[in-house]
Amino acid sequence: MSRDPENSSEAASGPDRDGIGPPPGKPAGAPLRPAGIMVIAVIVALEATALLVAAIWYGSQLLTGAPVLSFWGAVFTLGLLLAFSSWLYAVALFLFRGYRWPRAGALVAQLFVLTIGFPTVTGGYTVAGLAMLVPAVLAIVLLFDKRVIAFASRAGGAPPAL
Template sequence: MSRPSENPSGPDENPADGRANGPAAVPPVRPAGILVVAVIVALEASALLAAAAWYGSQLLTGAPVLSFWGAVFTLGLLLAFSAWLFAVARFLFRGYRWPRAGALVAQLFVLTIGFPTLTGGYPLAGLAMLLPAVIAIVLLFDKRVITFASRAGGVPPTL
């Protein structure tokens, strides 16, 4: 036998994520930081996709490579990482929890490439990599972004 709720007029709690799902439920407000980080990650994914397209066209036109299958593997890595970053941007924008770690790791990778590029004689390319990465890292640790991006995937459907 089940007990009635203590406040029958209040909204029901969803046990999957703890949010109210009754008539008084309001969707959380998306902070601007989420939009900025999602756009930065999507632009990085687009840059990787463009690099993969250029790399693939060079591979098809017969540019000299040491190992053909190594070049094909590199092309596959570029495409896979681009698809992964697009997924991170999409699900971060929707407020899921797991893309925050993926976005942080991607920004750390960009920092490890951007800093040597900046100090190696290509200051504009280095700054173009470093500034968005630093902005994204700072915004990923903003309290409003963490609060918004804390949704779990939910419970699996039952039979």
């Protein structure tokens, strides 16, 4: 039989009578993952997937002999697409884990998407432009939510020695 906690710190850190407490491996005072983090991580991961698909298509066009002005310029563009896609996957993963540094990376990525989305909408491709603008604006708004900031504040320290 368990006893009632005598002070509020025991009540906040320990599991309640149903055995429900903080998830294993997570400190008792750590905030739970807010829905905003999930939404931002999914948006960034989908953007990374779109860049990866574009890189695959671009690479296949390069291999099939599609005419290009500069072969090495095309290879450099392909490398940029692959690097940016990898970077966005890392941002999504570490933001989901609650690290601090990916917030800035996600914000910069969304600002890049906005700079492509606005001309796309005004250029007559409304659906494609809105498909870029709406998730980017949603991610920017959620990045400044206080629950997201509170959760994504973990600094990356050195790993334990043993």
